[in-house]
Amino acid sequence: MMIECRLRKVADPAYDSCATLSKDGTYSQTMHWGVKGYGKKSWVVSVKIDLDYDKAKKQFNEDEKIIKECIKFLNTPQKSKYGKHRMRKLLYSFEPLPHTFKVLREEDKTMLSAQLVIKEQKNKHFWKTGPVV
16 A cells, blocks of 8 residues: 655745745755766756655555655556546656655654655656756
């Protein structure tokens, strides 16, 4: 059984936080030399993932398994709002393993902050574009 995860919306980092537009994350402008093909075939996006952490922790004991299952869930095609069929195009195409991640605890909510590897230099769901090396 998959863990249901959602990417937390973030405002444009270049403007004030009162901006009405929000996207799912930001392309990292840091040079991640540990990522194979970085800047040519692979780029890194910074995201925050909302999930029911306590339920996921009971199901999968390790945080690494939780993040892998979240990536798997995010990579599955979304259901169409008009029927039972799944959409053909994926919203995200993350690599199955995260570059880095950590567990964040804010007030009464626990979420994952991650840097995920993606094969697209530009995606309309993320702020900025990936740097070219």
